Amino acid sequence: MNKSKSLGSRAKNAIPAEWVTFAIALLIVLSMIGLVLYTWLTQDKQPPVLSITRSEIRETQGQFYIPFKVTNTGGETAESVQVLGEFLLNGEIEESGEQQIDFLSGGESQEGAFIFTRNPQNGEIVLRVASYKLP
The missing domain is CATH 1.10.287 (Helix Hairpins)
Structure with a gap:
């Protein structure tokens, strides 16, 4: 007990x-x-708001790397984000490139780089987000 x-x-x-x-x-x-x-x-269910920022250009073995970062500041996810890069000389497109980012959630960022054979300092570099689709 x-x-x-x-x-x-x-x-x-x-x-x-x-x-x-x-x-x-x-x-x-x-x-x-x-x-x-x-x-x-x-x-809020805001649509994707995509912006692109460019980093410092670097040269390696005669090629010019233009790093970039794409950010989705909207609320929804963007799929198949198409990023275009163009090298303009005297207003003419001398070189161009295209990148595809599979998806970007709201608040997410992805990085990449365009590679050109001509020196971008002799002309103008234009980077832009061309399109996306909703999931």
Whole structure:
């Protein structure tokens, strides 16, 4: 009998600690669910907004690399994003390239590079996002 009383009193002492642990875990889970619901309800379903930025040009073995980064600042995903790069000399297109990015989620960025054989500093480089489609 003495052993069962000590086990019972030990269980009574453990119960508040278990309840505190349960309450903290429940609070964390409910907070996560609340944040997900808040984001889902307040997020506008904005179409993709695509922008392109160019990095510093580098030359390697007679070829000129023009790195770029495409960013989707919209809310929806863009698929089959087509990026065009053109080297213009005296207003004429001397070289051009095209890249395809499979998809860009909202807030996501992808990097790439165009490679030209002519020195871009002798002309003008035009990089632009030409098209995309919705999933």
